[in-house]
Amino acid sequence: MQLTYNNKDYDIVIEKKRNNKNTYVRVKNDLKIHVTTSLFTSMRSIEKLIEDNYKRICKMIDYQEIKEKNNNGFFYLGKKYVVIYYDREGISFDGDKVYISTNFDIDKWYKEQAKSLFLERLNYNYERFSRKIPYPKLRIRKMTTRWGVCNIKTHIITLNLELIKRDVCYLDYVIIHEMSHLRYGDHSNLFWKLVEENMPDYKKYRDEMKGF
Numbered sequence: 754m755q756l757t758y759n760n761k762d763y764d765i766v767i768e769k770k771r772n773n774k775n776t777y778v779r780v781k782n783d784l785k786i787h788v789t790t791s792l793f794t795s796m797r798s799i800e801k802l803i804e805d806n807y808k809r810i811c812k813m814i815d816y817q818e819i820k821e822k823n824n825n826g827f828f829y830l831g832k833k834y835v836v837i838y839y840d841r842e843g844i845s846f847d848g849d850k851v852y853i854s855t856n857f858d859i860d861k862w863y864k865e866q867a868k869s870l871f872l873e874r875l876n877y878n879y880e881r882f883s884r885k886i887p888y889p890k891l892r893i894r895k896m897t898t899r900w901g902v903c904n905i906k907t908h909i910i911t912l913n914l915e916l917i918k919r920d921v922c923y924l925d926y927v928i929i930h931e932m933s934h935l936r937y938g939d940h941s942n943l944f945w946k947l948v949e950e951n952m953p954d955y956k957k958y959r960d961e962m963k964g965f
Contacts, residue, residue, distance in 0.1 A: 756786055756803060758811050767799060776802060780813035782821065819964045827851055827859075829866075831920030860895075860914075867893050867917040871928075874921065875910070878928045883950045886935040900962065901927040903934035919965065926958040 754765040765786045776790040776799070788799055803810065827834045834851040844862060845852045853859070875891050889903070892911040896902070900923075902911040910931045916924045929951045937944035948955050 754800075756807070756810060758814055763814060765803065769794065778802065778806060778810060778813075780810065780817050782817055784814065784817055784821075786810060786814075816964070823964050828918035830917070831923075863914055863917050864893060867912075867914055870917065870921075871912050871924065874924050875928055878925055878932065878951070881951070882929075882932055884936055884947065886932060889932065889935065901931040903931040905934055905938045908935060915965075919962075923958055923962055923965075926952060926955055926962075929955070 754767070755762045756765055757763075763780075763784060763786055765788060767788045767790070769790055769792045771792055773789060773791045776788065776794060779787045779789075781787055786803075788802070790799065827836045829846075829851070832849075834846070834849055837850055837852050838855050839852050840854065841852070842854050842857075844854070844857055871893055872891055875889070879886075879888060887908045889908045889910040892909055893914055894911060895915065896911075896913045900913045900916060903909070904911075910928070912924070912927060912931075916927060930948055933944055933947045933951070936947055952958070
């Protein structure tokens with residue numbers, strides 16, 4: 754079973770589960786349309802669901818393809834580079850190319866770059882922050898579901914290492930977002946007003962980051 758969109762065919766994977774009462778449709782990063790439903794759902798019902806939700810599914814496909822484009826390859830500070838492996842030690846940049854030795858530890862290098870840049874941007878945004886807040890401690894680690902985390906009790910802000918791959922404007926947004934939690938621990942209207950106070954166009958960056 755397939756769905757055709759923009760002259761391309763996308764496989765539909767149907768998974769029937771005993772405990773499922775509802776039917777869910779998702780497009781995963783493999784660009785397959787996954788339908789999870791009850792053991793007793795008929796194929797005709799599934800076909801109708803796909804037909805009725807065709808536009809929504811197409812939007813999900815577009816979203817996943819944008820994510821794939823934005824994440825597939827070597828990125829550093831918002832720029833995508835063509836990777837060329839060579840015999841010399843280390844890493845070097847030349848225009849839109851990056852030369853990397855075959856045994857180079859990319860994650861270690863990313864973290865070294867992030868340590869100085871993230872602290873620099875934290876200090877920059879802290880000094881200009883519109884309200885008085887405690888100076889946060891900085892931690893950096895890889896996270897799969899969040900760009901940043903703020904512990905309001907210990908005043909520790911943890912930033913996702915993946916931000917080193919993106920333009921600095923997104924790093925600034927996450928820092929301002931997490932610093933705002935040192936004033937408001939929730940996502941109330943007051944919280945978002947404080948974020949906007951320090952970054953008037955934050956919605957633009959927040960929305961664009963959904964594609965990462």
